[in-house]
Amino acid sequence: AQTVTQSQPEMSVQEAETVTLSCTYDTSENNYYLFWYKQPPSRQMILVIRQEAYKQQNATENRFSVNFQKAAKSFSLKISDSQLGDTAMYFCAFISYGGSQGNLIFGKGTKLSVKP
């Protein structure tokens, strides 16, 4: 069974600084997607960034980038130039590609606080 582990329950960062959130996963699949979701106090789940396992290049979305290490099964999120609006719960998620493997698995989340 696939599992996703986020080992940092809470983190804080100063505004404008850079922070990295960790995520590891376990799977026997070779083709899958990885995601980072953000859940602000409004509780709406928002997709931040996604990575296809077959792509070696790390995904980037503006201030958000990932460090995807497939052999190590590691998928960390780096937030550059942190802003107050980045304060939220961040969830790492995994889904296998295609077929009947429809289950999207989440980690327990990391609560990020951006301090002024």
Added chain:
Amino acid sequence: SQTIHQWPATLVQPVGSPLSLECTVEGTSNPNLYWYRQAAGRGLQLLFYSVGIGQISSEVPQNLSASRPQDRQFILSSKKLLLSDSGFYLCAWSGSGNTEAFFGQGTRLTVV
């Protein structure tokens, strides 16, 4: 464009009463559908997922059940609620290619 509707937004129910939460998706066909529960201060727990009409996979044995009577409709039910069923319930869908999931607004359920 695709949209997902989940209702109600909040619900207060007495212990022992039934539950029905509904989720519908528009603008896509044959989506994968999910029900998650998020207890206070905890992560998302996958409750059920469905890859097609009438196909339900249960991840955690419990007091809840799910049904998919139509392609884009996913219902979470209980015959008798327990206090421990309180939480924030999220419905989500993903495309058949298993790309990212899109979430509804969530339902905050309080069992009293």
